[in-house]
Amino acid sequence: MTASADRREEEIRRLLESRPHPAVPADLAVGAAAHGSRLLRRRRTVRRLAWLLLLAAAAAFAVWAALTQPWHTPPAGVAPPLEGW
Amino acid sequence: MERGYGDHGDFYAEFEAFVAGAAGRLLQLAALLTAEPPADAVAARRLLSAALARTYADWRRLRGDDPYAVTRAELCTAFARTAWRHHRGRGGVLAALSPQERLVLVLRVYEGVAEEQVAALLGVPPDRVRALHHRAATALRAHRAAA
Numbered sequence: 001m002t003a004s005a006d007r008r009e010e011e012i013r014r015l016l017e018s019r020p021h022p023a024v025p026a027d028l029a030v031g032a033a034a035h036g037s038r039l040l041r042r043r044r045t046v047r048r049l050a051w052l053l054l055l056a057a058a059a060a061f062a063v064w065a066a067l068t069q070p071w072h073t074p075p076a077g078v079a080p081p082l083e084g085w
Numbered sequence: 086m087e088r089g090y091g092d093h094g095d096f097y098a099e100f101e102a103f104v105a106g107a108a109g110r111l112l113q114l115a116a117l118l119t120a121e122p123p124a125d126a127v128a129a130r131r132l133l134s135a136a137l138a139r140t141y142a143d144w145r146r147l148r149g150d151d152p153y154a155v156t157r158a159e160l161c162t163a164f165a166r167t168a169w170r171h172h173r174g175r176g177g178v179l180a181a182l183s184p185q186e187r188l189v190l191v192l193r194v195y196e197g198v199a200e201e202q203v204a205a206l207l208g209v210p211p212d213r214v215r216a217l218h219h220r221a222a223t224a225l226r227a228h229r230a231a232a
Contacts (some may be wrong), residue, residue: 009194011159012222016195019178020125022112029104030133033097036141041144 096144104137107153111136111160117191118164119171122182128171136160157196158206161188165207181228186221193218 025031115129116122123163136159140152147155168184179187188207192198193214200218206213 022123024108029101032137035138039142
């Protein structure tokens with residue numbers, strides 16, 4: 001970067017720094033913390049619901065599997081050809 | 086304010102100290118982004134408050150991260166998402182620039198964030214950041230020369 005570019009950069013920085021600062025509201029931290037803990041609580045509720053849903057799905061699957069036992073081969077629906085009589 | 090936020094009261098003091106130290110600069114940053122006059126920086130205050138709330142919610146997961154940098158990133162991505170609302174600005178120094186130009190200029194020049202980091206934060210290639218920076222600086226100079 002050339003010296004003149006540096007100088008221009010410095011000029012912009014000074015322009016941005018020189019502005020009067022807006023006043024910070026007094027209750028900023030308290031309000032943000034209240035909002036933040038609402039966010040936390042909501043996240044925790046969502047996580048708990050997701051776990052519940054997962055457990056319910058696992059239980060339903062287990063019950064279905066125990067009842068239908070899909071690992072057994074189903075009885076053949078076709079009779080063997082009748083021969084030799 | 087000792088308790089009153091359920092079981093999250095234990096780090097409130099840390100958070101409050103952080104806000105006391107950083108809010109002034111962060112609010113100035115937000116007002117530069119929204120291009121609002123310092124006396125009436127409504128959108129900037131709203132942006133900052135939302136970013137701080139997220140920082141508070143993530144406070145336990147920050148570990149070694151700098152809460153200032155985390156809040157700044159929250160603030161900038163929230164601004165980038167809602168940039169269309171701030172297209173015209175409301176009379177700040179950077180009102181002549183587009184929201185994205187403001188964002189790049191403020192991050193690069195006012196905050197001194199490296200080009201690659203700005204690119205990663207905004208999800209654009211570094212070349213684009215350089216181009217935006219250049220365009221913003223030129224536009225700002227032209228605007229000041231005309232004024």
